[in-house]
Amino acid sequence: MPVTKMKATIRSVAIDLFYRKGYFATSISDIARGSGIQKASIYYHYVSKEELLFSILESTMDDLTDYVRENLNRVRDVEERLRVAVRSHVRFHLTRQRENFIANSELRGLSEPNYRAIVRMRDAYEGIFQDLIRQGIDDGVFAVVDVKILSYAILTLCTAGASWFKPEGRLSVDEIAAIYENFIVSGLKREDETISTLSRAASGGIFFP
Amino acid sequence: MPVTKMKATIRSVAIDLFYRKGYFATSISDIARGSGIQKASIYYHYVSKEELLFSILESTMDDLTDYVRENLNRVRDVEERLRVAVRSHVRFHLTRQRENFIANSELRGLSEPNYRAIVRMRDAYEGIFQDLIRQGIDDGVFAVVDVKILSYAILTLCTAGASWFKPEGRLSVDEIAAIYENFIVSGLKREDETISTLSRAASGGIFFP
DNA sequence: CGTGGCCTACCGTCCGGTCGGTAGATTTAT
DNA sequence: ATAAATCTACCGACCGGACGGTAGGCCACG
Numbered sequence: 289m290p291v292t293k294m295k296a297t298i299r300s301v302a303i304d305l306f307y308r309k310g311y312f313a314t315s316i317s318d319i320a321r322g323s324g325i326q327k328a329s330i331y332y333h334y335v336s337k338e339e340l341l342f343s344i345l346e347s348t349m350d351d352l353t354d355y356v357r358e359n360l361n362r363v364r365d366v367e368e369r370l371r372v373a374v375r376s377h378v379r380f381h382l383t384r385q386r387e388n389f390i391a392n393s394e395l396r397g398l399s400e401p402n403y404r405a406i407v408r409m410r411d412a413y414e415g416i417f418q419d420l421i422r423q424g425i426d427d428g429v430f431a432v433v434d435v436k437i438l439s440y441a442i443l444t445l446c447t448a449g450a451s452w453f454k455p456e457g458r459l460s461v462d463e464i465a466a467i468y469e470n471f472i473v474s475g476l477k478r479e480d481e482t483i484s485t486l487s488r489a490a491s492g493g494i495f496f497p
Numbered sequence: 498m499p500v501t502k503m504k505a506t507i508r509s510v511a512i513d514l515f516y517r518k519g520y521f522a523t524s525i526s527d528i529a530r531g532s533g534i535q536k537a538s539i540y541y542h543y544v545s546k547e548e549l550l551f552s553i554l555e556s557t558m559d560d561l562t563d564y565v566r567e568n569l570n571r572v573r574d575v576e577e578r579l580r581v582a583v584r585s586h587v588r589f590h591l592t593r594q595r596e597n598f599i600a601n602s603e604l605r606g607l608s609e610p611n612y613r614a615i616v617r618m619r620d621a622y623e624g625i626f627q628d629l630i631r632q633g634i635d636d637g638v639f640a641v642v643d644v645k646i647l648s649y650a651i652l653t654l655c656t657a658g659a660s661w662f663k664p665e666g667r668l669s670v671d672e673i674a675a676i677y678e679n680f681i682v683s684g685l686k687r688e689d690e691t692i693s694t695l696s697r698a699a700s701g702g703i704f705f706p
Numbered sequence: 707c708g709t710g711g712c713c714t715a716c717c718g719t720c721c722g723g724t725c726g727g728t729a730g731a732t733t734t735a736t
Numbered sequence: 737a738t739a740a741a742t743c744t745a746c747c748g749a750c751c752g753g754a755c756g757g758t759a760g761g762c763c764a765c766g
Binding site: 312396434437438441444448452467471472475477478 | 518519521522602605642643646647649650653654657661668673676677679680681683684685686687
């Protein structure tokens with residue numbers, strides 16, 4: 289069943305408003321006005337405001353996962369695979385900026401079951417990066433690091449771009465992707481002194497009484 | 498004039514609820530119930546719901562800035578200064594987790610003037626890190642990088658901890674701070690091939706049609 | 707002619723905020 | 737010293753309005 293024209297319009301108006309004003313601050317009337325129809329007509333296409341939000345989040349997560357996986361299929365070298373994953377992640381987030389921003393700030397609008405569904409998808413997606421980092425460590429390409437923390441760090445980092453990126457701004461999507469890519473890879477590759485620094489910090493030195 | 502007991506109670510109940518349910522999903526009645534008081538009495542202490550939010554955000558930003566600046570005063574070496582800044586930032590965000598989470602997710606609840614006030618404070622705070630990075634570049638300690646992007650990246654990275662950190666979890670505040678610190682410093686110190694990687698990505702290679 | 711796609715009209719609920727009032731502590735005036 | 741005045745901290749009742757959602761009707765088009 290094809291998505292009808294109006295259903296798609298409603299969706300894109302909703303994305304725009306959720307992005308600009310937030311989910312809770314956007315009313316169904318706002319969306320209707322933006323779509324050029326009456327409020328009640330929204331409910332012909334979507335059963336509730338939450339379902340509208342959920343469908344946006346779900347398809348965004350789906351598309352993101354597909355996009356990254358597909359690009360990963362073309363590469364074998366583990367460092368290059370991480371680079372590709374980061375690049376894909378950044379590109380996706382910057383080109384579909386508004387949807388991704390919503391996906392990272394409006395989970396609050398979901399009821400328990402829908403919330404869990406999205407979280408499950410996010411976990412699966414994070415798994416891609418965690419596997420990549422683990423693989424890199426096993427192959428001796430990356431330093432031994434805390435995989436979970438670092439995967440969060442990497443994803444947060446790149447995702448954040450979606451909150452300040454402006455297409456007409458100073459830097460292009462590819463330039464930003466390259467900056468992140470290099471920063472992350474060199475952060476992961478160091479053969480550093482994690483332990484010593486850690487114990488120095490944990491020993492309760494001169495700072496932080 | 499000292500902050501009265503009840504005013505402080507309301508404040509901390511509000512922080513707890515804003516953190517757990519979000520600003521818009523928290524009603525004044527909720528806060529009143531949590532404070533053991535009637536709804537109307539809230540308005541004796543705060544003129545509006547927004548003022549309550551604003552006062553939380555404002556004092557959090559104040560305290561954060563003071564804390565980081567104070568710790569920075571004790572160090573001169575530029576790399577160590579960045580390490581201290583990162584460490585302070587992380588520590589503050591993880592120990593005052595809920596306030597910081599709110600400060601980074603509920604700016605939407607502010608009207609224009611209040612919003613601008615907080616953004617101004619944030620800009621000033623970011624300036625500390627940007628100056629540090631610039632200084633490091635000038636001194637040849639850090640690689641030449643895009644200061645603005647990298648400062649956003651660093652702050653976002655560390656701030657994100659406030660959204661998943663659990664005090665009773667696997668890692669302590671200091672361990673997490675050390676992980677971030679090392680990751681960031683080694684990300685900044687590389688003498689890398691930003692330009693070549695950039696042009697490779699921008700040249701529209703095999704990926705990303 | 708029937709049904710997909712939209713409309714008008716309406717409902718119950720909840721929310722931020724206001725109002726008038728009050729018990730009791732504190733300050734001031736005599 | 738005490739009575740009057742004022743202030744502090746709170747309460748119960750209420751308001752206008754917005755919101756998500758529903759019921760049922762209308763009408764163009766296959």
